[in-house]
Amino acid sequence: MANNDSTERVLIDGFVPVSIDDVEYTANITYEQAEAMSAIFRSISRLTDDREIKALCEHGALQADLQANDIDGIRERAAKAGFDARGVRHA
Secondary structure, X not given: OOOOOOOOOOXXXXXXXXXXXXXXXHHHHHHHHHHHHHHHHHHHHHHOOOHXXXXXXXXXXXXXXXXXXXXXXXXXXXXXXXXXXXXXXXX
């Protein structure tokens, strides 16, 4: 088992714990990617005259928006959970 001065990674139930910064960093990147995907779908929808492509793009944009909202919710809940740098809840 690692002590406080060790660089060895501590495992909890077989997993390396993550910090809130890890969660926020990943969530920010994924959120931005979902927003970009939505913008691409909406742009394609505006540029085409094909009704089927428009419908598919509008559906894709909606799914990307929903994904971005879900990611934002996960980020918010993780921040409220109070994880410290080792991934252990504050008492």
